[in-house]
Amino acid sequence: MTRAGRNAGIEILAGVHGGRLVVVFGGSSVSENVLKAASALLGEFGDGPVVVGHPVQDLGGAPASARARALAGIRAIPAWPTAPRPVAAADLLPERVLSGDEAARRELTSVYAELEAAGGGLIDTLTAYLDTGGALEAASRVLFVHSNTVRYRLRRIGEVCGLSPTVPRDAFSLRLALAFGRLDEPDL
Numbered sequence: 001m002t003r004a005g006r007n008a009g010i011e012i013l014a015g016v017h018g019g020r021l022v023v024v025f026g027g028s029s030v031s032e033n034v035l036k037a038a039s040a041l042l043g044e045f046g047d048g049p050v051v052v053g054h055p056v057q058d059l060g061g062a063p064a065s066a067r068a069r070a071l072a073g074i075r076a077i078p079a080w081p082t083a084p085r086p087v088a089a090a091d092l093l094p095e096r097v098l099s100g101d102e103a104a105r106r107e108l109t110s111v112y113a114e115l116e117a118a119g120g121g122l123i124d125t126l127t128a129y130l131d132t133g134g135a136l137e138a139a140s141r142v143l144f145v146h147s148n149t150v151r152y153r154l155r156r157i158g159e160v161c162g163l164s165p166t167v168p169r170d171a172f173s174l175r176l177a178l179a180f181g182r183l184d185e186p187d188l
Contacts (some may be wrong), residue, residue, distance in 0.1 A: 008040045013059075017066075020074065021045065024062045038086040049077045050086035072101040094172045097180070105180055108173065111161045112181020118160045123178070125153040129165050130175055 006012075011026035025037045038052050051073035053065035069089035076095035077083055083092070096104035115122045125143060129150065132138035140147040154165050163170040163177075 004044045072096045108177040109180045111177040
């Protein structure tokens, strides 16, 4: 592994953690695209899923990335059998939530809070769009607005939270964000 990393120009620190190989990539070129670095060394990992945690500034942040994201992603990946290899733990957000990852739940709850704070009918539009199966015209009828208004609000949702309701994986995350956000609202 170390030799392959050196040949690819990637600094590597690797160790076994509970039967799993945990690899920390280093270097300024890696921080730009950790998935690309993992892809370059994919043949060294053997069979099975490869989950990549979030980039950190220094070695001190590596355990949090490995524990909070990558290991949680490994636990959750069976729920997405067609996940790419390697896959970013962030892309496993809905599966991580369903597997009981509290950090992922907080992340989705904050998505709801961001949309609610942005106002402009984004929560209602997202709800109508998802409840009508992603049908733009049907959502506009439910909301009694023009379809262009729904288009604008859907784009705005993506700008606010980084997830687009028109992308199926993002819509899955947004559906869960709505549910968790509503569950966490104080009782009226």
